[in-house]
Amino acid sequence: MFGFYLSQLFNGITQGSIYALMAIGYSLIFGTLGLVTFAYGDIVIFGVFVGYYFYAVLGLNLILAMLLALPITFLFGVLVEKICYEKFRKEARMLMLITTVGFGIFLRSASQIIFGTGNKSIPTLIEGKIEIGNLNILYIQLGIIIFTLIFIYALRYFLNNTRTGIGIRALSMDQDAAKLVGVNVDKSIKFGHSLGVVLGVFGGIMLGSFYNAISPMMGPNLGLKAFTAVVLGGITSIPGAVIGGYILGIMENLAVAVFSSGYRDVVAFIILIIVLVVKPSGLFGKEVKF
Amino acid sequence: MRKSYLLSLLVLTVIFTFVLSAGAAEDTVKIGLSAPITGNYAEFGENFQYSVEIAADRINANGGIRGREVEIIVRNSEGKPNVAASIAQEFVQNKEIVAEIGDFTSTSCLAAAPIYERNQMVQLSPTSSHPDFARSGEFMFGIVGTQAAEGPFNAEYIAKEYLGIDSVAVIYINNDWGVSTMENFVAAAEKVGLEVTGTEAFFGGETDFSAILTNVKQNNPEGVYIAAMYNEASQVVNQIDRMEWDVAKLAPSSVFSEQFLKLSGESGEGLVTNTFFALEDPKEKVQSFIAEFRERADRNPNLHAAVAYDSMMLLADAIERAGFDRVAIRDALAETENFEGVTGTIEFTDVGDVVRSYMIMEVKDGDWVVQEDYR
Amino acid sequence: MAANIFEKIITNINKNKLKYIFLLIIVLLILPFVVENQYVLHIAVLTLMYVLLSSSLNVIVGYTGQYNIGHVAFYAIGAYTAAIISTRFNLNFIIVILISGFVASLFSLMLGIPTLRLRGIFFAFTTLGFAEITRLTILNWRSLTRGPFGIPGVPIPQIFGMRLSTNTHFYFMIFILLFLMLLMTYRIINSRVGRAWISIREDEQASASMGVDTFKYKIMNLMYGTFWAGVGGAFFAYFAGYVSADSFILDESFRFFAMVLVGGTGTLAGPILGGAVLTILPQVFRSFARYQMIIYGVAILLIIHYKPEGLLGGRTFKRDLSESEDN
Numbered sequence: 001m002f003g004f005y006l007s008q009l010f011n012g013i014t015q016g017s018i019y020a021l022m023a024i025g026y027s028l029i030f031g032t033l034g035l036v037t038f039a040y041g042d043i044v045i046f047g048v049f050v051g052y053y054f055y056a057v058l059g060l061n062l063i064l065a066m067l068l069a070l071p072i073t074f075l076f077g078v079l080v081e082k083i084c085y086e087k088f089r090k091e092a093r094m095l096m097l098i099t100t101v102g103f104g105i106f107l108r109s110a111s112q113i114i115f116g117t118g119n120k121s122i123p124t125l126i127e128g129k130i131e132i133g134n135l136n137i138l139y140i141q142l143g144i145i146i147f148t149l150i151f152i153y154a155l156r157y158f159l160n161n162t163r164t165g166i167g168i169r170a171l172s173m174d175q176d177a178a179k180l181v182g183v184n185v186d187k188s189i190k191f192g193h194s195l196g197v198v199l200g201v202f203g204g205i206m207l208g209s210f211y212n213a214i215s216p217m218m219g220p221n222l223g224l225k226a227f228t229a230v231v232l233g234g235i236t237s238i239p240g241a242v243i244g245g246y247i248l249g250i251m252e253n254l255a256v257a258v259f260s261s262g263y264r265d266v267v268a269f270i271i272l273i274i275v276l277v278v279k280p281s282g283l284f285g286k287e288v289k290f
Numbered sequence: 291m292r293k294s295y296l297l298s299l300l301v302l303t304v305i306f307t308f309v310l311s312a313g314a315a316e317d318t319v320k321i322g323l324s325a326p327i328t329g330n331y332a333e334f335g336e337n338f339q340y341s342v343e344i345a346a347d348r349i350n351a352n353g354g355i356r357g358r359e360v361e362i363i364v365r366n367s368e369g370k371p372n373v374a375a376s377i378a379q380e381f382v383q384n385k386e387i388v389a390e391i392g393d394f395t396s397t398s399c400l401a402a403a404p405i406y407e408r409n410q411m412v413q414l415s416p417t418s419s420h421p422d423f424a425r426s427g428e429f430m431f432g433i434v435g436t437q438a439a440e441g442p443f444n445a446e447y448i449a450k451e452y453l454g455i456d457s458v459a460v461i462y463i464n465n466d467w468g469v470s471t472m473e474n475f476v477a478a479a480e481k482v483g484l485e486v487t488g489t490e491a492f493f494g495g496e497t498d499f500s501a502i503l504t505n506v507k508q509n510n511p512e513g514v515y516i517a518a519m520y521n522e523a524s525q526v527v528n529q530i531d532r533m534e535w536d537v538a539k540l541a542p543s544s545v546f547s548e549q550f551l552k553l554s555g556e557s558g559e560g561l562v563t564n565t566f567f568a569l570e571d572p573k574e575k576v577q578s579f580i581a582e583f584r585e586r587a588d589r590n591p592n593l594h595a596a597v598a599y600d601s602m603m604l605l606a607d608a609i610e611r612a613g614f615d616r617v618a619i620r621d622a623l624a625e626t627e628n629f630e631g632v633t634g635t636i637e638f639t640d641v642g643d644v645v646r647s648y649m650i651m652e653v654k655d656g657d658w659v660v661q662e663d664y665r
Numbered sequence: 666m667a668a669n670i671f672e673k674i675i676t677n678i679n680k681n682k683l684k685y686i687f688l689l690i691i692v693l694l695i696l697p698f699v700v701e702n703q704y705v706l707h708i709a710v711l712t713l714m715y716v717l718l719s720s721s722l723n724v725i726v727g728y729t730g731q732y733n734i735g736h737v738a739f740y741a742i743g744a745y746t747a748a749i750i751s752t753r754f755n756l757n758f759i760i761v762i763l764i765s766g767f768v769a770s771l772f773s774l775m776l777g778i779p780t781l782r783l784r785g786i787f788f789a790f791t792t793l794g795f796a797e798i799t800r801l802t803i804l805n806w807r808s809l810t811r812g813p814f815g816i817p818g819v820p821i822p823q824i825f826g827m828r829l830s831t832n833t834h835f836y837f838m839i840f841i842l843l844f845l846m847l848l849m850t851y852r853i854i855n856s857r858v859g860r861a862w863i864s865i866r867e868d869e870q871a872s873a874s875m876g877v878d879t880f881k882y883k884i885m886n887l888m889y890g891t892f893w894a895g896v897g898g899a900f901f902a903y904f905a906g907y908v909s910a911d912s913f914i915l916d917e918s919f920r921f922f923a924m925v926l927v928g929g930t931g932t933l934a935g936p937i938l939g940g941a942v943l944t945i946l947p948q949v950f951r952s953f954a955r956y957q958m959i960i961y962g963v964a965i966l967l968i969i970h971y972k973p974e975g976l977l978g979g980r981t982f983k984r985d986l987s988e989s990e991d992n
Contacts, residue, residue: 004508011500036786038919083966091973093786094732098926099969101919106962109328113955117333118589119521121553136534211497212528213553215521217330220915221495224797231790256501262464262491262805264501269794269801276794277779280787327954339954366954371815372905372912376707379832380951383704397815401907426817464804465813466909493804 008257009250010135016249017144018207020242022222023229024151025199027241030230031285032159032172033192035085036096039104040200041223043080045216046107047073047201048208049115052122062123066205073201077194085193086186089175104219111216118215125209144206151199152239158195159238168192200226228272234285243283247271318361319354319614321346321605322381324392324402326369330494333549334394334519337595338416339364340587342391344579345602355609367393371401378402382409388614389414389623391601394594396420397466403427412620414605416597420470424642429620433604433636434597435646437467440542440564441474443648443664444515446482448562452650452662453538455512457485461502461526462517464491471517471542487511496522499529513538516561520545520592524553531557538562543648547592551656559656564648567596567633568660576632593633600631634665675977693840697833706832708948710904713839714897716940717846719924720933721893724850726922727931728859729886730866732785735792736921738799739769739891741913743898745803748816748908758822758829762842762899769895770888777887781880796918803910815909819902835904842900846893847933853889854933862886866931927968929975938976942968 022044029035051069054060060068084099129138159165167188170178179185204222208214225248233244248268255267275282323342325335346360354360363381367374374393381387382405389412393399399418406413407427414431415423421436449455458479462472472489479486487509490502503526506514514530514537516523523545530537539561546565551558569580569590579599583591591599605619607629612622629636636644650662693713700706722736746765750756756764780791803810810816822829822838829838853859861882864872873879902908920943928939943965950960968976 004504007504008501011498011504014500015498087970088973094726094789094922095926095969095973097734097789098919098923099966101923102962102965102969104962106959106966109956109958109962112328112332113959117336118549119333119524119553121555136532138532207497211525212555213497213521213525215495217332217495218497253501257505260491260805261502261505262493263801265493266798266801266805269797272794273780273791273798276783276787276791280783328958364954365951366957368958370911371907371909372901375905375907376704376711376948377951379707380704383702397813397909397911400815400817401905401909404906466815469807469813 005254005257007135008253010137012250012253013246014141014144014249015253016246017141017148018203018210018245019225019229019249020148020245021144021151021203021206022200022226023233023241023245024148024155024238025196025201025203026223026226027196027230027233027235027238028155028199029193029196030227031235031238031241032168033189033196034093034172035081035189035193036093037084037100038097038220038223039080039084039100039107040197040226041221042104042107042111042216042219043073043076043197044200044204044222045214045219046111047076047197048122048204048214049111049120049216051201051205052120052208052214053115055122056120062125066125069205070198070201074194074198077197078190080197081190081193085189089185089189108216108219115216119213120215122208122212122214124212125205140206140210144210147202147206148242151202152242155199155238164188164191225268228268231272231282232275234282236286237282237284240282240284247283317358318386319356319358319609320361320363320384320387321602322377322384322387322390322392323362323364324367324374324377324381324390324398325364326394326398327364327366329368329370331369331394334417334594335366335369337587337592338392338394338598340583341591341595341598342602344582344586345599345606348582349602349606355606356613358614360606363387367398369395369398371395371397374398374402375405378405378413382406382411387411388609388616389605389619391416391598391605393418395465395467396423396470399423399430399432400426403430406430410620411616412605412623414601414623416601417594420466421474421643424639428642431623431638431642433601433633433644434593435566435644437471437474437542439645440648441471441476442478442481443564444475444540444542445478445484447648447662447664448540448564448650449479449484449513449515450482453513453540453562455538456483457487457511458513458515458538458540459487459506459509459511460489460515460517461499461506462489462491463519463522464493467544468517475515475517475542485511492518492522494519494522497525499526500533503529503533503535507533507535507537511537513540516541516545518544520547520550521553524550524558527554527557527561543593546651546658547594548590549592551653551658554653556656558653561653562661563651565593565651566646566648566665567593568649568651569658570660571632573632575630579632596633600633600636603631604629604636690844697836703832706836708945710832710835710839712941712944713836713843714900714904715921715924715944716937717839717843717900718894718897719921719928719936719940720843720846720850721890721897722921723925723928723930723933723936724893725887725890726925727935728854728862728866729883730869731781731883731887732789733792733887733890734789734918734922735794735796735799736891736894737913737915737918738792738796739773739894740898740901740917740921741799741803741910742769742772743895744902744908744913745810745816745898746895747899747902748819749809751819751902752816757824758903759824762896762903765899765902766892766895769898770892773887773891774884777884781883781887793915793918796915800910800913800915803913810910813910815907815911817907819906819908821906822903835900839900839904842896846896851933858882858885923965926975927965929977932975932977935975935977942976 051066054065088095126139129136167183229245230241233240325338327335365377396418399415403426417434418432421438424430424432462468541563543565608622612618647665651658652661725733743765746768924939924943929935950957
């Protein structure tokens, strides 16, 4: 019995890692830059598909293919920012919601046409596992956790110690004041957004590699999970988003263990509502005028 | 200035398209196709389109139906029932459309059924397997067979006889097809003394089954019945493999496809399913269909594609006999006798269903192998 | 050039509102007698229904400024209530529709009490969560809703012994419902309640400090808007004769929201245009099966780009930049 719950806990940690990885990029875009997006998942999946294209169609080595996809995704992020956000910086955030929704619809259908409608198989990037007692821990699961930690620290360093990063943080507090002290608002937003997208795509590659499959329809669900993780952990806190991801993963799997599997997704949304009602700024976030 | 040019261009395009879509009439016989061309079921809808178009082209190459060329009017139902209903409304309104093929899901078919029935147009669904569909109207027909036949076959012939197991857990997708499949299988299992240790549901698009599998493994079933489409089924077997759980794997005919092999790799080894369409079928008409499909779609056809092809051929056969009147076509279809399609002999029951008999297929060395033939 | 003509038409409309409304009503009333094509009529019925639904959302979003992106939940609750009641009891459809509206409204009360005090986007998130919870509950609660099978066989509405089963019948049904809704809403907007709503939208804090019970008015607003969403849902149940959870996915919520924004928030006419455009547009492109959704997505993007305040020029909400963050 204990072994059973331990297994489910571990399943939760594994899934949580993936949510956490996705949540970092989402937190940067949504939490730090304040850009509402419902196309995050679709953009991430598109990036992974680009990598897949390099691998499957152009025949490149898998790791090289995925690495190549990252700069392309970065540029794509700039394009997305131009289409969905640039014009609406002074407008209500709800407008961004609709532009990203429209863009998501467009991207999903376009992906289906460009890359085909079926699921695509992606081989595991890192094979092998270690055994601890009854549990098998795959190297790729460890890899995901390690990358998550690396990203948190790298991002924190970036935001606190580099010029661009500090500029982005200034932006998130007060756009006009930031402009007055010389921050190039446009460039900073574009950079921050693209960075968030690239981080997400990295997470997407891990996800595709872990589950060995990707499909253009995976986007929306992924985005919703990342979104829930960020709100749960605290919109303004990037490490909070990561913790939110883990909590989400664990709660979901424990819910399946205790209740029925049909209510798995319900758990995520109930958590969302409870957090919002009790502490809207999330577990680790600060009070913010949004 | 540029703004207004773009805006006027948009307006003109819209008007133009509307005018164009009104269409010019020709001396053709039009068949409506309602399928999910985009959305979650896009790959299935795409198969429909390929197959039906291949069939139509074949027919036209042989002189058409009663001298008239076949034209397929394709509409995207997005996998949504109310869109399927709107499409039905459009089709029945168009006097030139004599019959309809579609939709993919039973809920879409059922939503559109009242409209087709009221307007006396045939709705021939290649893949609707819900027992309530065909009996919901005189003009409703389904050719893939229902889970009322598949469930018992899976339980008795695959689980008990072929695999020789006495207990099984069911993992099923929580949509109308999955629930219906699960219920029929469980009911049949009871009758043949097969113990069902538990049932777990998941929603479409789910990729992580580790929680469900951990749950299911608790009760130590000898086998796992995976009632899912090949996308999710391949995920399930992948994760069973990862857990290093040595359990028998079986599934309904929904998994039978090349995609399953590709997506599951080695993990799919040993999975057993049923089908009535096999790629190795030596019959000439089957092989030429497979070749044509492979050329157009760049992949082998699966069960869904095959039944869609037969649907068009069936309709053509009925129209050839009955002419272009919608009601006459319905009667001729119901009276179909000795029709040999790529999926075998097709004859309708009183309610418009087809009773299928199956072959048992197993994944061996990365390929589908016919193990038993009960047809 | 075309944009200027468009602007001129809009200004003309805004100046001679009553004339155009009258004209529109006449056209709508004549429509089913002039158009024989059942498909076009079917789309017309759907269009009016979506206009009703997006108008009901506009009351919430446009008049108190509450971002409700889970409106589909109340549409679903209305539809399922109607389906469940009508397939089990023999009640007149008018009563069923009313009950469905009230049930939807009740749910919004339950949702609103804990969540309405949340600001802007946080409230939006709870509505989103609520919409998904509603859909998943419908799918799981098989004994009540038949789960993924949906509820078929919603009976044909009858009145004075007449069976209302044709597109024309439903057309007039939805027309009457829409007319009632718009009339009622117009009266409320121009009453003290409506003014309270608008003051909340403009500046909630100022309004509260002037003694307006903002919470009470926000709840009233939410319940009113969701009542009509429930009515719309009930109508849908009768019109389609079949309800299934597939029709109530999050996409629909975004669609309503897009209709409100595209048409123009905070005006009664906005959702009329928005609802009409976004319902008819996919139909225009229906022959492009594969590209239909691409065109749809692009169309939304284009419209928002060129007219972020909506086609009929409602007000947009400028972001509140005057606040600074306390750290």
